[in-house]
Structure formats: C-alpha cells, structure tokens
Amino acid sequence: MQEVLDALAAGASSEDFAAITIPESFRAAFVKRDEVDMFEGVASADKDPEKSLHVDEVPTPELAPDEVYLAVMASSINFNTVWTSIFEPLPTFGFLDRLGRESEWARRHALPYHVIGSDASGVVLKVGSAVRNWKPGDQVTVHCNYVDDQDPTAHNDSMLAVNQKIWGFETNFGGLADLSVVKANQLMPKPAHLSWEEAAVNALCSATSYRMLVSDNGARMKQGDKVLVWGATGGIGGYAVQYVLNGGGTPIGVVSSPERAAILNEMGCEAVIDRAAEGYRFWSDEHTQDESEWRRFGKTIRGLVGEDPDIVFEHPGRSTMGASIFAVRRGGTVVTCAATSGYMVEFDNRHFWMKLKKLLSSHFANYSEAWASNKLLNEGRIQPLLSKTFTLEEVGVASRAVHRNEAEGKIGVLCLAPAKGMGITDPEKRERIGEDKITLFQRHTG
Ligand code: NAP
Numbered sequence: 001m002q003e004v005l006d007a008l009a010a011g012a013s014s015e016d017f018a019a020i021t022i023p024e025s026f027r028a029a030f031v032k033r034d035e036v037d038m039f040e041g042v043a044s045a046d047k048d049p050e051k052s053l054h055v056d057e058v059p060t061p062e063l064a065p066d067e068v069y070l071a072v073m074a075s076s077i078n079f080n081t082v083w084t085s086i087f088e089p090l091p092t093f094g095f096l097d098r099l100g101r102e103s104e105w106a107r108r109h110a111l112p113y114h115v116i117g118s119d120a121s122g123v124v125l126k127v128g129s130a131v132r133n134w135k136p137g138d139q140v141t142v143h144c145n146y147v148d149d150q151d152p153t154a155h156n157d158s159m160l161a162v163n164q165k166i167w168g169f170e171t172n173f174g175g176l177a178d179l180s181v182v183k184a185n186q187l188m189p190k191p192a193h194l195s196w197e198e199a200a201v202n203a204l205c206s207a208t209s210y211r212m213l214v215s216d217n218g219a220r221m222k223q224g225d226k227v228l229v230w231g232a233t234g235g236i237g238g239y240a241v242q243y244v245l246n247g248g249g250t251p252i253g254v255v256s257s258p259e260r261a262a263i264l265n266e267m268g269c270e271a272v273i274d275r276a277a278e279g280y281r282f283w284s285d286e287h288t289q290d291e292s293e294w295r296r297f298g299k300t301i302r303g304l305v306g307e308d309p310d311i312v313f314e315h316p317g318r319s320t321m322g323a324s325i326f327a328v329r330r331g332g333t334v335v336t337c338a339a340t341s342g343y344m345v346e347f348d349n350r351h352f353w354m355k356l357k358k359l360l361s362s363h364f365a366n367y368s369e370a371w372a373s374n375k376l377l378n379e380g381r382i383q384p385l386l387s388k389t390f391t392l393e394e395v396g397v398a399s400r401a402v403h404r405n406e407a408e409g410k411i412g413v414l415c416l417a418p419a420k421g422m423g424i425t426d427p428e429k430r431e432r433i434g435e436d437k438i439t440l441f442q443r444h445t446g
Contacts, residue, residue: 050396117176197412318342385409
C-alpha cells in the first residue's frame with residue numbers, strides 16, 4: 001500500500017491510481033466467530049474490547065459491480081465498534097449470516113471473522129463495472145447506510161428499506177482496515193480543509209444527529225427551540241449541539257464533568273448541566289424511578305433557559321428516558337436513537353399522554369441526509385469532533401476508552417495515513433473557517 005501514499009504525495013492521476021495493484025490481503029481490525037462466548041459471565045462494564053479485537057492480515061474479497069475498493073487513510077471508533085467487540089446485545093455474526101443469504105455477492109460477508117468499522121476517509125483505488133459517479137483517485141468519506149437500491153423499499157427514505165444495514169456493523173469489510181469494500185452509493189466528497197482523521201470521524205455521528213434534529217424525518221427543530229442534549233460532548237451529542245446552534249436554537253447540554261462543561265462553553269453552549277455534580281438519581285433502585293428527581297432536573301432546565309425544552313435528544317436509554325419524557329414541554333418531542341444504559345426503557349405514561357408529548361425513533365440517516373450533513377461539514381458550518389487519534393494497532397485501547405466513557409467527541413484511527421494532520425488539500429479554506437474551531441476538541445483533550 002506504499003504505492004497509494006506515493007501516488008497521493010505525487011498528486012498522481014486517476015489512471016495512476018487505477019494502475020495500483022490491489023493486494024491479495026490487507027491489515028484489518030476484526031472480531032472472531034469462535035470467540036463470541038469469551039466474555040461469558042463477565043459484567044458488561046468489564047468486558048474489554050482489547051481482548052476481542054484483533055489486528056491482522058485478511059484476504060481481499062472480490063469486488064461486486066456496484067462497489068469500490070477504498071484505500072482507507074483513517075477511520076473512527078463508534079459505539080457500534082464497542083457493541084461488536086463486547087458481543088452485545090448480540091454477536092454480529094448473525095447479521096453477517098443473514099446478509100450472506102441475500103445474494104451471491106452478499107455471501108462473501110459470512111466469514112469466521114468480522115472486519116468492523118463504520119466510518120472512513122480515503123482514496124478510491126478501483127471501481128466496479130457498474131460504478132458511474134466515482135473514479136480511482138477520488139478522495140472521499142464514507143457513510144454507513146448500506147442498502148440494496150434494486151429493492152423498491154430502499155427508495156423515498158432508504159432507512160425504511162427492509163434490507164437496510166449499517167456497513168461495518170451488519171456487513172463485513174468495514175473501515176477499520178487499510179482496505180475496504182464500499183458500495184458506490186456510500187461515498188461522499190472528502191472536505192478538502194480537513195485532515196484524513198478529521199474527515200473520518202464525522203459521517204456516522206453527524207448524519208445521525210442531522211436526521212434526529214434537522215431532517216423532516218426527525219424532530220424538525222426550529223429557530224428558537226430549546227433542545228436538551230444528553231451526552232453533549234459525546235459523539236452524537238457534540239454534533240447535536242452544533243446543529244442546534246447552527247439552526248438558531250438554544251442547546252442545554254448535559255455532561256458529567258467540569259472539563260466537558262468547559263468544552264461546551266467554548267462551543268457556544270451556555271446552558272450546561274453537570275449531571276455528576278447534580279448527582280441525579282432518577283432510579284432510586286433497580287426497579288423504581290423517583291419522580292422528585294425528574295422534577296429537580298426539570299427545575300434546573302427551567303432555571304437555565306426559562307422554560308421546558310421543545311426537544312430532548314435522547315440516547316442513554318433506560319437511565320434517562322423517564323426523566324426525558326417528564327422534562328420535555330407539553331407537546332414537545334423526545335427523539336431517540338439508542339439505549340447505551342439499557343434498552344428496556346420505562347416512563348410514566350400519564351405525563352406522556354396528558355401533555356400530548358411525542359416520542360420519535362431515529363436510526364442513522366438516509367442517503368440525502370448523509371449528504372446534507374456532509375455538505376455542512378464541507379462548508380465549515382459543522383466542525384469535526386476529533387479529540388484523540390490512535391493507530392489501527394491500538395483499536396482495542398481506543399474502543400475501551402469509548403466503552404468506559406473516558407473519551408470526548410470522536411476518536412480517530414490512522415489506517416494508511418502514516419501521521420496525523422495529513423490530507424489537507426485546501427489550507428486557505430481551513431484558515432478561513434478557523435483552526436481553533438476545527439481543533440476545539442483536540443485542544444481540550446490532547
Ligand atoms: P459516546 O461518544 O460514548 O457519547 C455518549 C455520551 O452519553 C457520553 O459522553 C456520556 O456523556 C453520555 N452518557 C453515557 N451514559 C450515560 C447515562 N447513563 N446517563 C446519561 N448520559 C450518559 O457515544 P455516541 O457515539 O455519542 O453514541 C451514543 C449512543 O448512541 C450509543 O449507544 C450508540 O450506539 C448510539 N448511536 C446510535 C446511532 C444510530 O444510528 N441509531 C448512531 C450513533 C450512535 P456524559 O457522561 O458527559 O454525560
């Protein structure tokens with residue numbers, strides 16, 4: 001793969017990139033099918049991704065007509081990397097087997113190992129015979145919505161496609177590798193003002209937050225809306241705060257340390273709740289929620305912004321859903337895409353129906369939502385949340401940090417990129433947007 005780096009350094013032509021030999025094997029991060037029981041009896045919090053994530057050579061799969069080979073320069077850790085590595089809530093091999101039954105080409109995915117990763121930035125090396133809009137040498141980022149566009153349900157809103165999958169989670173050959181196989185309709189132009197690792201961390205979390213808050217399929221945030229954001233310096237929360245500010249709303253950011261509060265303040269989020277300092281106990285025991293704690297939480301929000309939030313951006317799940325449903329204003333919307341602390345959620349239905357509240361589900365983003373969020377990144381209106389950068393060999397350590405809630409923003413992973421800071425092809429644009437804005441999370445956590 002040195003040829004790829006040489007070609008990039010030389011500003012090689014598309015023909016030169018097309019002439020690069022695709023290796024028979026490549027370095028990748030993966031979990032193994034015969035290890036899915038390795039954490040049996042271990043508490044969820046103690047399951048260590050470093051034990052289950054391997055980095056080694058795997059054989060290169062064939063290329064389907066609608067796919068490209070991507071030389072991956074950088075990737076990122078997502079929470080789905082954590083879920084895959086601790087085999088929760090299910091081992092991902094079931095997804096691969098189901099996909100494998102769909103078609104001849106899909107059969108490639110059902111393997112004894114699962115190459116993971118749902119984000120990437122890189123360079124197209126080779127395109128399949130049916131690919132029209134991309135060519136070797138194109139510098140791209142990848143969104144993770146994987147659909148069969150010959151299926152009628154994949155049109156209109158492709159997140160409603162019956163066979164919709166998340167690349168690198170429910171498919172094999174993900175982005176935490178030196179080479180990836182990607183459907184052409186997952187590619188988006190790489191923002192030229194960002195380094196490889198800055199460009200690699202956005203698509204999954206930014207597009208998820210875009211759909212949840214901005215899109216017609218989400219909460220349709222309006223100017224002036226007050227939006228409560230849980231985990232406001234986390235992956236999806238950090239983009240959510242930016243979308244609220246960008247759209248003329250007021251974010252109320254919830255975090256768990258003064259350091260995270262300081263990040264929010266620099267982002268322009270003035271209303272901040274440090275949930276650790278407040279010591280909320282929404283659950284008084286495993287089975288009982290404490291309404292007085294919901295009331296205390298609601299009072300804090302009103303003290304900060306003068307009213308109940310129009311929207312609650314929800315993802316912790318079991319630990320917070322009762323409080324979220326209680327706190328959102330009469331007629332307001334709780335939008336959820338996850339359940340980090342537990343998926344059997346519980347809330348008081350009386351507060352929900354009597355105050356005509358709405359609960360809206362959301363999952364990643366369709367093709368056009370992913371492009372809309374990439375466009376805002378490209379225009380410098382939304383900034384990458386890159387905090388720390390690891391090498392591919394360190395993928396286990398990096399995933400453990402996310403699992404233990406020790407990381408802010410997004411963790412970048414260098415794959416083929418030999419060092420941080422490479423891949424910026426429009427330094428003037430970067431200067432115009434502002435180094436300080438682009439590197440806010442790196443400065444606070446570096
Ligand atoms: P992350 O970077 O780890 O951030 C999560 C944040 O949530 C943390 O920073 C933490 O903030 C907060 N948090 C964690 N546990 C909490 C709890 N019990 N109560 C309140 N706050 C809590 O993760 P992420 O990338 O933002 O992802 C968050 C969740 O969304 C994950 O479950 C992920 O799988 C899911 N997700 C779903 C989709 C989708 O398409 N459906 C897409 C992306 C992510 P503080 O400790 O500072 O409060």
